[in-house]
Amino acid sequence: MSSGNGSEPRPTDEELSAMSREELLRLGGKLDGVEIVNYPDPWPVKGTKAEKRAERAVALWFLIAALAGAAFFAALIWWPWQFEPPGNQDGYFWYSLYTPVLGVTLGVSVLALAIGVLLYSKRFIPAELAVQQRTDNMGEGSAEVDRKTFVAHLADAGERSTIGRRSLIKRSAGLGAGVLGLGTVALPLAGFIENPWKDANGKDSLAHTGWQPAFPGEVVYLRRHTGDFGEVSLVRPEDLDAGAMETVYPFRESERDDHDALVHALKRSDNPVMLIRLRPDDAAKVVKRKGQEDFNYGDYYAYTKICSHVGCPTSLYEQQTNRILCPCHQSQFDALQYAKPVFGPATRALAQLPITVHSDGYLIARHDFIEPIGPGFWERKS
Numbered sequence: 001m002s003s004g005n006g007s008e009p010r011p012t013d014e015e016l017s018a019m020s021r022e023e024l025l026r027l028g029g030k031l032d033g034v035e036i037v038n039y040p041d042p043w044p045v046k047g048t049k050a051e052k053r054a055e056r057a058v059a060l061w062f063l064i065a066a067l068a069g070a071a072f073f074a075a076l077i078w079w080p081w082q083f084e085p086p087g088n089q090d091g092y093f094w095y096s097l098y099t100p101v102l103g104v105t106l107g108v109s110v111l112a113l114a115i116g117v118l119l120y121s122k123r124f125i126p127a128e129l130a131v132q133q134r135t136d137n138m139g140e141g142s143a144e145v146d147r148k149t150f151v152a153h154l155a156d157a158g159e160r161s162t163i164g165r166r167s168l169i170k171r172s173a174g175l176g177a178g179v180l181g182l183g184t185v186a187l188p189l190a191g192f193i194e195n196p197w198k199d200a201n202g203k204d205s206l207a208h209t210g211w212q213p214a215f216p217g218e219v220v221y222l223r224r225h226t227g228d229f230g231e232v233s234l235v236r237p238e239d240l241d242a243g244a245m246e247t248v249y250p251f252r253e254s255e256r257d258d259h260d261a262l263v264h265a266l267k268r269s270d271n272p273v274m275l276i277r278l279r280p281d282d283a284a285k286v287v288k289r290k291g292q293e294d295f296n297y298g299d300y301y302a303y304t305k306i307c308s309h310v311g312c313p314t315s316l317y318e319q320q321t322n323r324i325l326c327p328c329h330q331s332q333f334d335a336l337q338y339a340k341p342v343f344g345p346a347t348r349a350l351a352q353l354p355i356t357v358h359s360d361g362y363l364i365a366r367h368d369f370i371e372p373i374g375p376g377f378w379e380r381k382s
């Protein structure tokens with residue numbers, strides 16, 4: 001607020017302190033060259049049925065915001081969010097609704113809160129019409145008189161909005177905003193609610209992938225995806241030409257007749273592995289990583305497909321240079337040097353899966369990766 005054109009006599013500090021808010025309001029207007037054209041009270045007669053109806057309408061929107069916020073919070077925690085294959089009709093139906101339910105409940109909550117606020121300002125805040133001449137106050141800061149009159153304006157606006165005596169609206173707005181706030185705090189934390197150390201050696205823990213045997217001695221085969229989710233096509237060493245690459249997934253005999261498990265193995269995000277058969281000349285140049293000297297089977301090397309930068313699929317293998325390329329940010333990994341990064345933003349090698357050939361002639365994983373795949377997380381050691 002400016003101190004106006006200076007033609008108005010300035011009150012002393014004592015006079016200012018003795019003024020009522022109403023007087024300060026008028027004084028502020030005069031000093032600023034403000035002319036209030038219209039300042040109607042939206043409810044000149046207090047306590048009418050119409051006023052109460054308007055109050056209840058506003059409270060209703062805040063209540064809807066609170067209910068939708070609570071529904072969002074409940075869905076975030078309790079809705080079945082884990083993947084269910086389409087074969088499991090009931091489970092898949094509820095799983096597929098998870099994201100839409102979160103979107104709808106959060107959207108309704110925000111929308112209802114916004115409508116409540118808009119409705120309140122439309123029905124209860126006086127629509128003041130004032131005209132003011134602007135001035136830059138000659139570059140000087142606000143004087144005491146400006147500060148006092150400005151505060152008086154704010155206080156007057158607060159009082160005229162009648163929010164102070166509308167406890168129904170205050171409570172419902174607090175409830176709506178509070179529940180919505182709770183949901184927005186819970187959203188980023190929800191991923192951490194599951195205990196990541198529970199069953200730390202199981203294939204479903206954060207520390208392992210689907211390549212982890214479910215029990216000691218379980219054989220986990222390398223399986224290709226033929227396009228038919230239920231088909232089991234295992235990989236023999238002679239299936240790949242020198243210089244070829246194939247994407248493989250884990251398969252265990254216990255899942256042969258379990259359609260859901262077969263689908264899940266192909267869809268689980270940390271399962272895909274690039275099986276690369278190096279050309280003999282290239283294989284002779286391989287530099288193995290310490291501790292992983294026996295992870296390959298002859299010319300066959302298996303690396304996770306999940307990029308160590310931010311987790312895109314590194315699906316491109318360039319036979320001439322033996323480079324594995326990630327299309328997301330152009331990281332390149334050297335397949336002859338335990339897939340260590342040689343270009344781009346990735347800083348860690350792709351995790352290598354130890355493989356061998358089973359007595360039945362099919363390629364199998366000797367055990368799970370010895371380090372977490374993909375971007376680093378808190379337990380990564382390399």
Ligand code: FES
Nearest residue numbers: 307309310326329
């Ligand atoms: S995710 Fe692979 S380079 Fe960024």
